[in-house]
Amino acid sequence: MTLPEGLNTVWVVLAAAMIVFMEGGFSLLEAGLVRTKNAVNVTMKIFVDLTFGALAYYAVGLGLMFGADHFGWFGWALPSGVTGPEGVPNAAYALFQIAFAMAVASIVSGAVAERMKFSAYIVVTMLVCGLIYPLSGHWIWSSGGWLSRLGMEDFAGSAAIHAMGGFSALALAAVLGPRRQRFGSDGEVNVFAPSNIPLASAGAFILWFGWFGFNAGSTLNALDVRLPMIALHTFLAASAGGAAAILVSMARFKVSDPSMAINGSLAGLVAITAGCAFVGTGASVVIGAVAGALVVWATGWVDRMKVDDPVGAVAVHGFGGLWGTVAVGLFDVRQGILTTGDAHLLLVQGLGAAVAAVWGFAAMFGIGALLDKIMGLRVAPDLEEQGLDLAFHGIPAYNELERFTNWPEGSEHGAAEDPEPVKSVLGMGMEPAPFDRG
Template identity: 40%
Template sequence: MKSRSLHKRILPLTITMSTLPAAALAADGAAEITGAAATYVANNTWMLVATFLVFIMHLGFASLEAGLTRAKNTVNILFKNTAIIAIGLLTYAAMGFNLMYPGDFSISGFFGFSGFGIGVSPENMMIAGDDGVGIYTYWTDFIFQAMFAATAATIVSGAVAERIKLHSFLIFSTVYVALIYPWVGSWKWGGGWLDAMGFYDFAGSTLVHSVGGWAALAGVLVLGPRLGKYAGNKIKPIMGHSMPLAAIGVFLLWLGWFGFNGGSVLSADPAAVSFVFVTTSLAAAAGIMGAIFLSWILQKKPDLSMALNGALAGLVGITAGADVVSVMSSIVIGFIAGLLVVVSVMGIDRIKIDDPVGALSVHLVCGIWGTLAVGLFSSDHSFLTQIVGVVAYAVPCFFSALAIFYILKKTLGIRVDEEEEMGGLDVGEHGMAAYADFEIKSAI
């Protein structure tokens, strides 16, 4: 199977008779797409479909975050998620793509940059494998990778919800997505030093989810908890306003994950893609059951929010090794992720770190677990190397995010005032409400 660290051959792509294999020419001289040409078309088409699926995940994130937070902050949640996809695409086009995939413009596999913009005449290029057969176009390569770029900032959005200043969050997202995400991503997917070491992360348990999770942890620590969350030294649950919206978000995310993981095969190889679909789905299902099992025991009642986060936990957990672990191993990985997310949500709340949607537990904790699971369940990958990779991403991601948030706190400020937080960010930041004739029933 191919990986994102594949050393791509960039070949001229001109749609003429001469570019097709000889076997693709019919007797009457007309071009007939067969053989290598058909494979190229199938690969490119599947990669574009996978791109569509990853794109729909942003609607899933928006729905989940809105559902698990209070109605008075819904417009703010939706606005942030709308802005993030725009920021991710534009910064990735401006510099992120060439920072993440620097090619020969790299210093010891640690830092590289091949220039601003998407590339030189990308419309005339195709990505080919070592055998010279086209995999997909340069445009397809860019847009698929670009859809991942905004996800890291989306993870942060949920963790800092309901109390962060909009402009400060958008500035943070721009800097983090433009610079930090593609830089550290190049260490593995860009053929950098971690890739050379043998570190493995198929679709981003660490490179996407933990990268976002470390930033989310930094943001939550700098911001502090929401008003009333830990009043009187007690934990006060602050319930989300729409569990149906949260459930819709999770199922949209699950759907999108078929593109997230399935597209990371980087071809339409039937066996490879279908296998990844199976391991991805079984891990999600096992995550649900693990979360239901443990939360029902601990809380004495079945908790829908835990079940929903259990699905995401399983999905994040399998993302690093969806193509290299066995089917039965994917079930074990997902089930353990479901247990971990319950323990983590409760534990993080107990130490008074306020995460409204459980983003730290799902993306950071289960992202780490999924990355380490590759070393435990795949004989081809070293557990020690996986640990090195986890630590290598933890340090720059957490401390760079901490620095960005701290600078914003000391300059523009990052937290809304108490009156605005009590009244809701929809009115305070946007001057509108998500629901017509909405009336706030509680100050908290």
């Protein structure tokens, strides 16, 4: 191995580790945005992505995605036969691609939080990582894929990962139906307050950090002269996305909504992922800002469609991914319509974005409907009311909260004086754990 090849290998392995660390960000983000009684469940679903999803992708998905091409639609090879570019050993390349696949599953995880059977989620994750993502990923990223041959540009996955994953999440959330009492009979949207905004913020900060591995790592080359600019564009787009979401939420809601600030920054990251290596610095700010404003509108649109997405995954990843993919056709410094006047790339990018979204939605809707008939996707109403932490995992997220139920009547913290916190944090009648883990 030459010195450049060694440097590339180290860089790809480190970047893969950063992307794997993003799963911790997904876990904290989702745990903070759902209700307390479901925080353990969303964390366990991230473990499913890291285990079942990773193994399914390595065993099947990697070969479908990067194996010898068959008519531009799918490939096939054993994992050992998938070789990395830039002199990167196939083991390092496989690790990097596994990390990407897990991220797709984690997008779906948030949108179906608080009402899906844990066993059904395992099956869905394996199908996402082993089949749905690899097929469309092959079209976009394999050298023989039909969208790749058309000239589509998706540097790190605004379409292949985020738009596809976001619209897969939309489909599965639609099949599942909304959480109980989420939408009123007269059409109003009932807000379920997040359990812990600081926790969700910490998750967003970890995702932001890991995104440098996501985007800059996609060079697969530690000596690529574009690497620092890619990292800068990634950061600026996230900043612009968060700033735009804060300003729009202040204008619309008269408060700076923290969930919009979080999702606006993440939408900026999603949107710049396709073009971080192809656009200028000013364009990266514009792309991020539009994504941040778009996430506020898209969140409302999802609610009006009566689709329940507890963490805003569809708005962030689905719509942010669509915008970011199309934006490459606008701002690409070599082929963009605004920089060269040539519309060809814009048309290709629009086609690629639409294909990724439609494929993700259609494939997941069909699989979701089939699995619903075979094994059932949704938990029983009483389990949903109790919370999935105790139902599926036998332990609540915050054991100290059980003490609220045991205060003696008439004490300074007695139930007669302070009933609402008990009702809100313990999930409207959820029984305490049958044993004390404190």
